[in-house]
Amino acid sequence: MEVLSEHRCFGGTVRFMRHDSRVIGLPMRFSVFLPPQVAEGRPLPALFYLAGLTCTEETFMAKAGAQRVAAELGLVLVAPDTSPRGAGVPGESDHWDFGVGAGFYLDATQPAWRTHYRMESWICDELVELVTRELPVDRSRIGIFGHSMGGHGALTLALRHPGLFRTLSAFAPISAPSACPWGIKAFSGYLGEDRAAWAAHDASELMARQSAAPYPGGILVDQGLADKFLGDQQLLPERLEQACNQVGQPLQLRRHAGYDHGYYFISTFMEEHLRFHAQGLRTA
Numbered sequence: 001m002e003v004l005s006e007h008r009c010f011g012g013t014v015r016f017m018r019h020d021s022r023v024i025g026l027p028m029r030f031s032v033f034l035p036p037q038v039a040e041g042r043p044l045p046a047l048f049y050l051a052g053l054t055c056t057e058e059t060f061m062a063k064a065g066a067q068r069v070a071a072e073l074g075l076v077l078v079a080p081d082t083s084p085r086g087a088g089v090p091g092e093s094d095h096w097d098f099g100v101g102a103g104f105y106l107d108a109t110q111p112a113w114r115t116h117y118r119m120e121s122w123i124c125d126e127l128v129e130l131v132t133r134e135l136p137v138d139r140s141r142i143g144i145f146g147h148s149m150g151g152h153g154a155l156t157l158a159l160r161h162p163g164l165f166r167t168l169s170a171f172a173p174i175s176a177p178s179a180c181p182w183g184i185k186a187f188s189g190y191l192g193e194d195r196a197a198w199a200a201h202d203a204s205e206l207m208a209r210q211s212a213a214p215y216p217g218g219i220l221v222d223q224g225l226a227d228k229f230l231g232d233q234q235l236l237p238e239r240l241e242q243a244c245n246q247v248g249q250p251l252q253l254r255r256h257a258g259y260d261h262g263y264y265f266i267s268t269f270m271e272e273h274l275r276f277h278a279q280g281l282r283t284a
């Protein structure tokens with residue numbers, strides 16, 4: 001693991017990191033925030049944040065305003081990049097919502113993409129292993145959250161890997177990707193036309209298949225009502241709400257008048273998400 005840069009922040013440290021990923025077959029970047037409590041020498045709870053389309057490992061650290069409260073709560077923050085970079089797939093940078101910056105947190109199965117576009121295995125296998133080995137992180141107390149495409153990632157990775165992430169929340173997640181233009185484009189490209197394969201990466205469909213509530217302590221989702229992408233039917237939070245109701249999964253889906261899709265919205269509610277996770281990870 002190589003430290004690319006390091007910045008003091010609220011008594012802790014923001015680090016930008018790169019490592020040679022075995023799973024992706026390329027160097028991958030991520031950022032971490034280590035709170036001041038690392039000096040106490042005990043493993044700390046950690047939160048993985050998955051960012052949205054066009055973002056990098058820097059977006060969350062620079063824009064979400066999470067470090068002050070994470071420093072107070074003693075939470076390590078980990079923010080992975082949103083796709084492989086330099087895979088060399090023809091046309092991979094031609095679209096802002098597919099390819100580079102748009103890995104959709106799944107392992108692609110289609111020939112052009114499947115060698116390098118393996119974001120699910122990178123995060124759930126390699127990165128969790130790496131940060132728990134190299135940083136003072138308690139593997140039994142990891143939570144996950146994310147925004148938009150990253151909200152889809154947080155929800156699906158949590159549901160697909162029971163027990164890995166103890167707490168779960170999202171900002172304006174793509175809640176039913178099989179039924180929205182972004183998801184249909186990404187799933188067709190990465191997974192092909194088999195709709196059963198899509199369902200296994202669709203948060204609402206995964207939730208509807210649960211036999212019991214996977215997060216009995218609840219899931220927190222915030223959604224702005226002035227979000228352009230909500231109006232464009234890209235997010236479909238009502239489908240997640242319906243699936244949660246169906247299986248008895250407690251969901252706090254908070255709809256906020258006037259807020260859009262961007263980081264002004266995210267930073268407004270960031271503190272409440274951090275406290276929600278810290279509370280859940282304390283009792284984990």
Ligand SMILES: N[C@@H](CCC(=O)N[C@@H](CSC=O)C(=O)NCC(=O)O)C(=O)O
Nearest residue numbers: 052053054055096147148149150262263
């Ligand atoms: N270029 C796009 C807008 C891209 C965009 O809004 N990305 C969002 C995530 S959208 C879903 O995953 C984002 O987080 N952007 C980073 C930011 O700093 O706001 C367009 O032209 O509409």
